[in-house]
Amino acid sequence: MPRGITLIVALAALMCSSLMATASGEDLPDGMKPWWPSRYGIADQIGTLNEITPERVQAAVKLVRQGRIIDLGRVLDENTPKFPGRYWHQTTDVTAPYTNLRRTDTVGKGWGKNQINWITEIQAGTFQVGTQLDSIGHIQIGDRLYNGWTTREVVEPWGLNRFGMETIPPIVTRGVLVDVAGYKQVERLPKGYVISNADVQGALAQQSVAIHPGDAVLFHTGWGALWESRHDEFLSGEPGPGMEVVRWLYEKRIAITGADTWSYGPVPGEDPERPFLVPQTMYVKMGLFGLENLATEELARKQVYEFLFVLTHAKTRGSTAAVVAPAALY
Amino acid sequence: MPRGITLIVALAALMCSSLMATASGEDLPDGMKPWWPSRYGIADQIGTLNEITPERVQAAVKLVRQGRIIDLGRVLDENTPKFPGRYWHQTTDVTAPYTNLRRTDTVGKGWGKNQINWITEIQAGTFQVGTQLDSIGHIQIGDRLYNGWTTREVVEPWGLNRFGMETIPPIVTRGVLVDVAGYKQVERLPKGYVISNADVQGALAQQSVAIHPGDAVLFHTGWGALWESRHDEFLSGEPGPGMEVVRWLYEKRIAITGADTWSYGPVPGEDPERPFLVPQTMYVKMGLFGLENLATEELARKQVYEFLFVLTHAKTRGSTAAVVAPAALY
Amino acid sequence: MPRGITLIVALAALMCSSLMATASGEDLPDGMKPWWPSRYGIADQIGTLNEITPERVQAAVKLVRQGRIIDLGRVLDENTPKFPGRYWHQTTDVTAPYTNLRRTDTVGKGWGKNQINWITEIQAGTFQVGTQLDSIGHIQIGDRLYNGWTTREVVEPWGLNRFGMETIPPIVTRGVLVDVAGYKQVERLPKGYVISNADVQGALAQQSVAIHPGDAVLFHTGWGALWESRHDEFLSGEPGPGMEVVRWLYEKRIAITGADTWSYGPVPGEDPERPFLVPQTMYVKMGLFGLENLATEELARKQVYEFLFVLTHAKTRGSTAAVVAPAALY
Amino acid sequence: MPRGITLIVALAALMCSSLMATASGEDLPDGMKPWWPSRYGIADQIGTLNEITPERVQAAVKLVRQGRIIDLGRVLDENTPKFPGRYWHQTTDVTAPYTNLRRTDTVGKGWGKNQINWITEIQAGTFQVGTQLDSIGHIQIGDRLYNGWTTREVVEPWGLNRFGMETIPPIVTRGVLVDVAGYKQVERLPKGYVISNADVQGALAQQSVAIHPGDAVLFHTGWGALWESRHDEFLSGEPGPGMEVVRWLYEKRIAITGADTWSYGPVPGEDPERPFLVPQTMYVKMGLFGLENLATEELARKQVYEFLFVLTHAKTRGSTAAVVAPAALY
Helix, strand or coil, rough: HHHHHHHHHEEEEEHHHHHHHHHHHHCCCCCCCCCCCCCEEECCCHHHHHHCCCCHHHHHHCCCCCEEEEEEECCCCCCCCCCCCCEEEEEECCCCHHHHHHCEEEEEEEEEEEEHHHHHHEEEECCCCCCCECCCCCCCCEEEHHHCHHHHHHHHCEEECCCCCCCCCCCCEEEEEEEHHHHCCCCCCCCCCCCCCCHHHHHHHHCCHHHHHHHCEEEEEHHHHHHCHHHHHHHEEEEEEEEHHHHHHHHHHCCCCECCCCCCEECCCCCCCCEEEEEEHHHHHHEEEEEEECCCCCHHHHCEEEEEEEECCCCCCCHHHHHHHHEEEE | CCHHHHHHHHHHHHHHHHHHHHHHCCCCCCCCCCCCCCCCCCCCCCCCHHHHHHHHHHHHHHHCCCCCEEEEEECCCCCCCCCCCCEEEEECCCCCHHHHHHCCEEECCEECCCEEEEEEEEEEECCCCCEEECCCCCCCEEECHHHCCCCCHECCEEEEEECCHHHHHEEEEEEEEEEHHHHHCCCCCCCCCEEHHHHHHHHHHHHCCCCCCCCCEEEEEHHHHHHHCCHHHHHHHHEEECHHHHHHHHHCCCCCCCCCCCCCEEECCCCCCCCCHHHHHHHHCCCCCECCCCCCHHHHHHHCCEEEECCCCCCCCCEEEEEEEEEEEE | HHHHHHHHHHHHHHHHHEEEEHCCCCCCCCCCCCCCCCCCCCCCCHHHHHCCCHHHHHHCCCCCCHHHHHHHHCCCCCCCCCCCCCEEEEEEEEHHHHHHHHHHCCEEEEEEECCEECCEEEEEECHHHHHHCECCCCECCCCEEEEHHHHHHHCCCCCCCCCHHHHCCCCEEEEEEEEEECCCCCCCCCCCEECHHHHHHHHHHHCCCCCCCCEEEEECCHHHHHHCCCHHHHHCCEECCHHHHHHHHCCCCCCCEEEEECCCEEEECCCCCCCHHHHHHHHEEEECCEEEHHHHHHHHCCCCCEEEEEECCCEEECCCEEEEEEEEEE | CCCHHHHHHHHHHHHHHHHHHHHCCCCCCCCCCCCCCCHHHHCCCCCCHHHHHHHHHHHHHHHCCCCCCCEECCEEEECCCCCCCCCEEEEEEEEEHHHHHHHCCCCCEECCCEEEEECCEEEECCCCCCEECCCCCCCECCCEEEHEEHHHHHEEEEEEECCCCCHHHEEEEEEEEEHHHHHCCCCCCCCCCEECHHHHHHHHHHCCCCCCCCCCCEEEEEHHHHHHCCCCHHHHCCCCCHHHHHHHHHHCCCEEECCCCCCCEEEEECCCCCCCCHHHHHHHCCCCCECCCCHHHHHHHCCCCCCEEEEECCCCCCEEEEEEEEECCC
């Protein structure tokens, strides 16, 4: 409770300072104008997830015709490919079977007459690894986030006081796979390939699927086949939707997009002087959510292009991402 | 690939040794007989989740009549109540805004002409905290797990080579809330209260809901109201389903059960000489999955007793639990 | 080797940018002039530790007359008092006794005919806890460090590329205890007490000891008695040497100073508008090293005022501190 | 205080159970007899460090003739070679410069009129890496430690309740380098080379140095030259003192020994069926302390064969090792 009050006061104070900051925007990169308020208002934190309405959820569940589930998450461990500097280590904690033996009511090998023991783990690392859902607070333009918030307003020692993963609701909506690799008749798109609007329209036409507001739009590039065994090549770059595609998806009012690549968007990008411009534009200007390292291959192989997309994630306060494994039901 | 082959060989070797071990079981607690093979066979790893069939999924999605979603997860941070010895710490990593300033193509406050920056986090702790889905490998009887596996066969430095969270599929099925606090007309059941079969049948009758095979059966005890502000009381014990309820649920072939408490089952338990007997029986003997610290209060308040239960989780290899936030759709 | 070359190139680049930055200093707080180059030159990283010459070491070892050792370090664990937000967790890793049982050449309870097993630990936290030696890079004035370096030049994802603990040599020199609590005839100095130059001269005269260049000057305030059992009071403030004392010590060319408090210098400080001014001045302007949470009580009780001070520490690259336990030999 | 009492009670209980366990020893490997009580008594925790008496310290400091110091520690970071499965990660915490900007008394770039900021770090990993001092509790024979203690008596979730690093005093004593590589006139001894007693006696004779009780005896094998750049080769094996050398050192009543290798003793070892027999014998049976990854090359190059050895380390409760950087004064 006291914590709650403290938070309210703190957020009110932050909002005032932000609104003041908003007025000027004179600290922005040359020629750049304030991009806020966002399409969902200056107080919004969930961006394009606002597009998921009860009506759209209701329509989406009707897509489940066979009751089958495809897992879109990859297994994460310390050996899976990671961006330089990011890590993930886990150690099994089997101390309980030792300390339980010292209890006065130990029987045989465990605690109590039921001889109970347990195992846990200690993990250290970042959530910016593996199949992941990013917070839109993960990326900035200079020191500005979505809706014009500044890092000095948002950064806490323990995480972000806005846009943390605890602010993101469960995501259940219509899902669409855009199989660009299949459309281009290649095993995988080459590194740096810029998926164009023509590619997307062509693939959708071939698949006989349309994009609707509130959709989760997933791209199969084939790049994910390198995940398991060719780490260096996998991380050396990637194909992905170009800026025109993302602008079109935003205009179509989709809820979230993702791909089978470690970032989202081509790497190297369309403009070599603007690295990672696609996710930066999505998160900071649009509030459009992104998913990385999706296991799209089974959807593509089974030609499941339309499905119920479900994603629930760990609500860890202030985190910039969650390791996830969304599912597709059809 | 080499890893895959290694795993296959290792698992084959493990299985042989396990089967040999299976034969005797002479290392068990006095008077205890081998509980394996499980209802789902000696090679099974997912226990009661086998009950979720395409037909049941198909039936469950029809329960979504309004398209509304209730979040069943609690926010996790270093201050939320934890079992003694378990911890969770997160630190914001804002080094990128510094190192980006040193790139040769820095413009203003970030990397490139788009001035990109990013923020990540470092986390340390266990997944056995907060709203969580347990692996059935988390608990043992002596040194034996589900299907008779022994800790010496299953424990690796990095986690469990069987029953890790990566083996658990996405869970989408029919959900049922059993509001025992409401049925007993109390704000919350007292500490150590043993929910009886009569309680369950009474509550279900009052709610006009029946339990079906494949269900996710969630109990509202009211104990979760102590989560936010009364940590010591919250952790000092809890009400929960007794042994007869769990046996009945298992016979009904439900898929998973959970409650708004930090463990599952009454604490102190029905038999003071057998601590945590309920989850031990569920995980080790039955392979019945459990959920802890569910936020059931909104379901109870809105009297949503039947819903589509969805749960996707981080597939971290070998972990004994995942921090989760399931959702109920109705 | 490639790493070495990369470092050299990087450091050369940094030095150039720093020298340019040095010229102006126009980014400094109002009325503050550049404090660099330091007394030890613009390229210096070890500040007052330069005062420890072979001659002074040679003289210091002669102070060991009885061959006795006093340990000046406190034991560190997750329960010892820590500054808010800092943490230290350790978990025992006993997985080897399990995995060793799976080796083909296991005999009985361990690996090989010698049945070997081992235990390790996993630790997570910061080195800014317990009895500690600080890097002079730990504190800044605005974004400037010792010798005028800026955070944008020095911060790396993995630590500081200058002033990390690996740059600090082993410290062996003459040690002097200044027992101000004893001089003032109190069990401990009160919170916020500012140790004056008169206090220091009085204590030294009473102890018949003088300060020499190259000395390690340790203060006994008695505050450390609260460490074990009264955490809140211990962390609520502290007595300590005031600004005039630190200036005098710097003029006397001592090598390092420390106290039995969690920071160094009075808290609250002499000027309420300038928090932690004493260590800030020491580290950033003077390059004068500091030690915290020293166990000075045995030295005081035994009236060992002059001794050989020895301190070797973990050379972890880029760290801002090391957990240490210096020793006094007499 | 309550903690203290708890510990005393716990230790008393442990001692009783240990003494009972001691009597039988029937759980030992075939043909192995109880090795306890140790030479220093059943209650001893510091083994051969008991040999460091005030007289020996007093004699050792006289070896400092020039006042010069050689650092025997290697820098540790995430890239330095580590035993498989061990890790060390550090992340810079630069959140304070952000949060300080939100204080009501912020001036310019930091907190207060002195504009203070600070940087810390978060570290995760094990202390069993880099230049390290092992606890004699690190290794076992089956489930037995030094003085016959069993793992079930000693293992706690947070570390070892006996033999943790907090029990080891500062180590200051006479140091001797045995330059076996120099004696054998090779750059480095080959992998698996077993240093014999003849080698040791020959080297000592050539160096005109004798071993005394209480000594720190360090071996230069030349293997450490692979540390920086040839990780795989470095970790693939090592030369080291054989069993007869260790027995002789123990009979000579030295205090501690170490080498420029990642373990101590030849790998592969003298008896292929008894892995790591040398350190196992040292720690478990003798209570003889060991040091790993020492930077002995400067001592060898300068032919400093006799010196004052100083080692102070982090007293982290229950740890099995400390990352250290001892020093040699001459």
